[in-house]
Amino acid sequence: MNLTKNTYLLQTLLKNNNITFKKSYIKKKIYIKNAGDLKSSRKNYISFFSNLKYLNLLKKTKADVIITKENFKQYIPKNKIILISDYPEIDFAKILSFFYPQSYYSTINYKKLKLEEITKKFPNLKFGINFYLENNVKIGNNVQIGNNVTIKQNCKIGNNVIIGSNVVIESSDIFDDVHICDGSIIGKKGFGFKFIGKNCIRIPHIGRVQIHKGCEIGANSVIDRGSVGNTIVGEYTFFDNLVHIAHNVVIGKRCIFAGQVGIAGSTKIGNYVTIGGQAGISGHLKIGDNVKIGGKSGVVKNIKDNEVVMGYPAKPIKEFLKN
Amino acid sequence: MNLTKNTYLLQTLLKNNNITFKKSYIKKKIYIKNAGDLKSSRKNYISFFSNLKYLNLLKKTKADVIITKENFKQYIPKNKIILISDYPEIDFAKILSFFYPQSYYSTINYKKLKLEEITKKFPNLKFGINFYLENNVKIGNNVQIGNNVTIKQNCKIGNNVIIGSNVVIESSDIFDDVHICDGSIIGKKGFGFKFIGKNCIRIPHIGRVQIHKGCEIGANSVIDRGSVGNTIVGEYTFFDNLVHIAHNVVIGKRCIFAGQVGIAGSTKIGNYVTIGGQAGISGHLKIGDNVKIGGKSGVVKNIKDNEVVMGYPAKPIKEFLKN
Amino acid sequence: MNLTKNTYLLQTLLKNNNITFKKSYIKKKIYIKNAGDLKSSRKNYISFFSNLKYLNLLKKTKADVIITKENFKQYIPKNKIILISDYPEIDFAKILSFFYPQSYYSTINYKKLKLEEITKKFPNLKFGINFYLENNVKIGNNVQIGNNVTIKQNCKIGNNVIIGSNVVIESSDIFDDVHICDGSIIGKKGFGFKFIGKNCIRIPHIGRVQIHKGCEIGANSVIDRGSVGNTIVGEYTFFDNLVHIAHNVVIGKRCIFAGQVGIAGSTKIGNYVTIGGQAGISGHLKIGDNVKIGGKSGVVKNIKDNEVVMGYPAKPIKEFLKN
Numbered sequence: 025m026n027l028t029k030n031t032y033l034l035q036t037l038l039k040n041n042n043i044t045f046k047k048s049y050i051k052k053k054i055y056i057k058n059a060g061d062l063k064s065s066r067k068n069y070i071s072f073f074s075n076l077k078y079l080n081l082l083k084k085t086k087a088d089v090i091i092t093k094e095n096f097k098q099y100i101p102k103n104k105i106i107l108i109s110d111y112p113e114i115d116f117a118k119i120l121s122f123f124y125p126q127s128y129y130s131t132i133n134y135k136k137l138k139l140e141e142i143t144k145k146f147p148n149l150k151f152g153i154n155f156y157l158e159n160n161v162k163i164g165n166n167v168q169i170g171n172n173v174t175i176k177q178n179c180k181i182g183n184n185v186i187i188g189s190n191v192v193i194e195s196s197d198i199f200d201d202v203h204i205c206d207g208s209i210i211g212k213k214g215f216g217f218k219f220i221g222k223n224c225i226r227i228p229h230i231g232r233v234q235i236h237k238g239c240e241i242g243a244n245s246v247i248d249r250g251s252v253g254n255t256i257v258g259e260y261t262f263f264d265n266l267v268h269i270a271h272n273v274v275i276g277k278r279c280i281f282a283g284q285v286g287i288a289g290s291t292k293i294g295n296y297v298t299i300g301g302q303a304g305i306s307g308h309l310k311i312g313d314n315v316k317i318g319g320k321s322g323v324v325k326n327i328k329d330n331e332v333v334m335g336y337p338a339k340p341i342k343e344f345l346k347n
Numbered sequence: 348m349n350l351t352k353n354t355y356l357l358q359t360l361l362k363n364n365n366i367t368f369k370k371s372y373i374k375k376k377i378y379i380k381n382a383g384d385l386k387s388s389r390k391n392y393i394s395f396f397s398n399l400k401y402l403n404l405l406k407k408t409k410a411d412v413i414i415t416k417e418n419f420k421q422y423i424p425k426n427k428i429i430l431i432s433d434y435p436e437i438d439f440a441k442i443l444s445f446f447y448p449q450s451y452y453s454t455i456n457y458k459k460l461k462l463e464e465i466t467k468k469f470p471n472l473k474f475g476i477n478f479y480l481e482n483n484v485k486i487g488n489n490v491q492i493g494n495n496v497t498i499k500q501n502c503k504i505g506n507n508v509i510i511g512s513n514v515v516i517e518s519s520d521i522f523d524d525v526h527i528c529d530g531s532i533i534g535k536k537g538f539g540f541k542f543i544g545k546n547c548i549r550i551p552h553i554g555r556v557q558i559h560k561g562c563e564i565g566a567n568s569v570i571d572r573g574s575v576g577n578t579i580v581g582e583y584t585f586f587d588n589l590v591h592i593a594h595n596v597v598i599g600k601r602c603i604f605a606g607q608v609g610i611a612g613s614t615k616i617g618n619y620v621t622i623g624g625q626a627g628i629s630g631h632l633k634i635g636d637n638v639k640i641g642g643k644s645g646v647v648k649n650i651k652d653n654e655v656v657m658g659y660p661a662k663p664i665k666e667f668l669k670n
Numbered sequence: 671m672n673l674t675k676n677t678y679l680l681q682t683l684l685k686n687n688n689i690t691f692k693k694s695y696i697k698k699k700i701y702i703k704n705a706g707d708l709k710s711s712r713k714n715y716i717s718f719f720s721n722l723k724y725l726n727l728l729k730k731t732k733a734d735v736i737i738t739k740e741n742f743k744q745y746i747p748k749n750k751i752i753l754i755s756d757y758p759e760i761d762f763a764k765i766l767s768f769f770y771p772q773s774y775y776s777t778i779n780y781k782k783l784k785l786e787e788i789t790k791k792f793p794n795l796k797f798g799i800n801f802y803l804e805n806n807v808k809i810g811n812n813v814q815i816g817n818n819v820t821i822k823q824n825c826k827i828g829n830n831v832i833i834g835s836n837v838v839i840e841s842s843d844i845f846d847d848v849h850i851c852d853g854s855i856i857g858k859k860g861f862g863f864k865f866i867g868k869n870c871i872r873i874p875h876i877g878r879v880q881i882h883k884g885c886e887i888g889a890n891s892v893i894d895r896g897s898v899g900n901t902i903v904g905e906y907t908f909f910d911n912l913v914h915i916a917h918n919v920v921i922g923k924r925c926i927f928a929g930q931v932g933i934a935g936s937t938k939i940g941n942y943v944t945i946g947g948q949a950g951i952s953g954h955l956k957i958g959d960n961v962k963i964g965g966k967s968g969v970v971k972n973i974k975d976n977e978v979v980m981g982y983p984a985k986p987i988k989e990f991l992k993n
Contacts, residue, residue: 171838192530212566215605535851542906
């Protein structure tokens with residue numbers, strides 16, 4: 025997504041977006057350039073801290089302004105400006121929405137390249153009818169694109185990529201030799217929101233999808249982009265049809281996922297992992313290398329390297345077969 | 348769907364559609380305006396009665412003509428015209444097909460508004476390329492529509508609605524602040540048919556889909572329209588990707604369904620219900636308020652308010668964890 | 671897929687495609703016309719033999735050239751030319767890719783019929799906007815096609831077929847009275863590849879999909895074409911939404927598959943089989959006639975005629991209910 029080049033006086037930014045804080049410790053005049061998580065933030069960024077697990081990142085963050093809860097105030101480094109909120113993620117999301125106005129749904133900007141611009145810019149590109157290509161997309165050599173494909177701004181498409189028909193790609197980097205089959209949706213906003221009392225706040229998603237070299241994504245599959253970080257598919261990983269990959273999932277190389285597999289948000293999967301059809305993995309788990317997960321399994325806890333599991337909840341295959 | 352304004356003499360209607368009955372008790376000359384279920388029928392309607400569960404509705408129906416089985420004839424009020432059939436639903440379906448000729452597949456009428464008609468009628472509407480909009484659609488303010496979207500006749504789209512690319516909408520009412528993500532199909536004919544000996548009869552679907560205020564429908568999801576009544580999604584209910592909602596399902600408000608959830612026909616789900624990824628619910632069930640259903644569960648019976656269930660078949664979470 | 675009319679001297683063919691064999695027993699000058707499996711091959715074809723199960727087919731094959739492993743050489747009939755490989759399927763796949771250059775991804779040829787060609791060739795065809803029709807497609811009478819439909823070369827569409835919007839059809843024969851709902855992908859390349867050390871080889875798919883008379887395919891479903899043989903759906907079989915049918919699956923007549931069912935590759939299913947929602951069947955199994963499979967079941971072994979099964983792994987319903 026495009027980063028605005030403007031900066032905003034902190035108080036003006038908050039006022040114009042109707043964001044009020046319980047308390048604010050604004051010790052000096054500060055201009056805000058952008059918002060980000062603790063890790064990716066730079067100077068003149070606004071970030072948030074709401075989980076002690078990330079204390080280490082807090083100590084190293086370059087963000088100048090931190091939104092946090094009352095009882096976490098003590099952990100914030102002295103040189104930061106502190107804003108106190110009952111729901112730091114929500115107030116952070118509001119600021120993120122300002123900097124990335126389309127980040128809570130979709131980045132379509134209706135600025136389509138004309139046919140002659142496409143053929144001039146990419147003279148060797150093969151593409152079908154009704155191709156919608158936004159500005160600022162890089163496309164490599166020997167790429168083939170089907171009908172009714174939408175590729176939105178700031179995407180990168182490598183060499184020898186094959187994209188089927190009716191595919192939508194946004195906020196994504198597609199590396200060399202990848203095949204994306206018909207009807208797949210890559211880079212959609214993740215499924216994130218919070219109910220605060222009667223209100224429901226959609227969480228912006230400013231991350232990307234990265235599909236590395238040689239992968240194949242089956243038909244009618246969906247891969248959501250990350251909320252702040254990225255959703256990543258490692259090289260030579262293959263998905264069959266109707267697979268669902270949620271936001272911030274990270275998958276290693278040379279994995280094979282059969283049809284209708286689903287992976288919930290933020291789960292990390294190692295290399296050489298095979299997953300049978302219709303199996304599902306809960307969110308925030310860690311699956312090791314060389315793991316084999318049987319078809320229709322439901323994985324609800326971490327799995328170590330080289331294990332073979334099956335069942336719901338998934339257990340080592342020997343136990344499963346014993347029952 | 349459009350109701351024909353014509354009326355038809357009952358005998359002529361049956362003759363022209365090659366519908367014959369085992370017996371008919373046509374005591375008087377009657378003109379038929381339309382067909383409907385017992386509840387929605389008005390005067391000059393034709394309806395059917397084939398399940399004693401609906402005896403109460405039969406007593407109050409305004410329909411003038413009732414198709415029923417031989418052994419149910421005794422329950423029909425005296426003032427009705429009675430048609431006796433071995434398969435009342437099938438003969439009713441044939442009549443329904445006459446009044447709603449596209450109801451057993453799709454309502455596409457190929458009467459697309461021209462681009463200049465769209466921009467004149469909806470001067471502030473934002474829409475992508477290749478937009479197909481039929482006549483008689485209402486669209487509110489501040490609506491954003493992606494590429495390759497099809498919206499068929501008689502749909503209503505509220506204010507602040509965001510519709511992704513490659514979305515098909517028919518026979519649907521989409522209320523304010525709803526997001527429908529890329530590739531979703533809303534209002535498709537439900538999965539209904541009957542095998543009678545060697546024949547297979549498709550059941551017409553004349554109901555609608557209603558998606559209430561503030562909902563989100565994930566990518567590549569499908570929501571079927573109702574057969575006679577409607578399929579309903581209550582306000583601020585959120586679906587993730589690849590969700591399947593069958594005909595006549597009714598879902599309450601502020602529910603959350605994770606990816607690849609499936610709900611079979613006519614099931615009713617209360618408010619504040621959360622359902623984990625890949626879980627499924629059988630048809631014709633009643634799920635109470637505040638119920639939590641674990642990922643991958645298979646629900647095969649009713650669940651009371653506030654229960655937390657998991658497993659296949661789904662049982663209270665304590666029992667599930669004990670095993 | 672189109673068969674090339676050219677023939678190639680075997681040595682030239684191998685050399686031009688950089689295919690080398692461990693050993694070759696090329697006793698005579700031979701011209702190669704095409705490649706195929708043992709059963710479908712004719713004279714001047716190249717085929718492969720890597721599984722003793724198919725010894726019977728080997729004895730009857732008309733192929734002139736057989737790729738096989740060292741230790742299977744003894745089984746090859748005397749009059750054949752023999753090529754020895756550690757991975758016969760892979761070397762065969764390379765040759766198949768030469769004859770069917772698009773068989774390992776998609777057959778789009780960008781040779782779209784113009785609108786006036788379509789209306790001249792099919793004067794009574796009803797079709798929506800943005801219809802992409804390649805050459806050499808047969809379409810019957812009384813066919814209705816939605817918006818944004820892609821039908822690629824060499825497909826056959828029967829009479830009274832209804833195709834929804836956003837449908838992609840390739841390498842397929844669609845018989846009379848079939849309905850294909852919105853967003854479905856028919857005839858996609860199957861999910862086939864082999865990891866050989868660090869290399870990953872995609873397997874070409876030159877088979878077809880055949881959907882016989884009267885079937886219905888629900889929305890956003892995917893049916894892959896066969897690798898060498900065909901994927902077949904028998905007459906009057908009905909699929910609900912989001913169903914996944916892998917390559918070379920063969921399904922009988924009058925079956926009913928509810929939403930989100932998935933069938934893995936090469937499984938054979940009899941007639942009159944009903945499968946509940948979200949159930950899955952592993953690959954290479956045989957399911958008999960009149961079998962009923964409960965919703966969410968995971969079938970991992972063959973099922974005899976008339977059985978009723980449920981569970982994961984699926985077992986006879988009485989056993990399932992006992993637990």
